[in-house]
Amino acid sequence: YGVWAVFSGAFQLLTAVRRWKTNGAQWAMILSGAQSALAGLFFIKMAGGTEAIGIANVAPYAAFGAFYFLVSAVWLSVSDLLCRSPQAAR
Numbered sequence: 001y002g003v004w005a006v007f008s009g010a011f012q013l014l015t016a017v018r019r020w021k022t023n024g025a026q027w028a029m030i031l032s033g034a035q036s037a038l039a040g041l042f043f044i045k046m047a048g049g050t051e052a053i054g055i056a057n058v059a060p061y062a063a064f065g066a067f068y069f070l071v072s073a074v075w076l077s078v079s080d081l082l083c084r085s086p087q088a089a090r
Helices: 002-023 027-047 055-084
Strands: none
Touching: 002 027, 027 055
């Protein structure tokens, strides 16, 4: 799970940086990708330890990921609506 989180976070981070110019601020996606990669490293470190890893360790990671996704979706939707509004064209 840690290896998956590291790779998916790194790819998300790279995608957000690449999309910055075309889709506007991707700060939520950048934060999410960085958090995912760091959490993955933490999971890998925990896997080498003596304590069992459970849902309590993974739940905050998933919750923050969902939060970042929601923020990004709202941010891009509002931005799109503002760009399409007749007042924005003036």
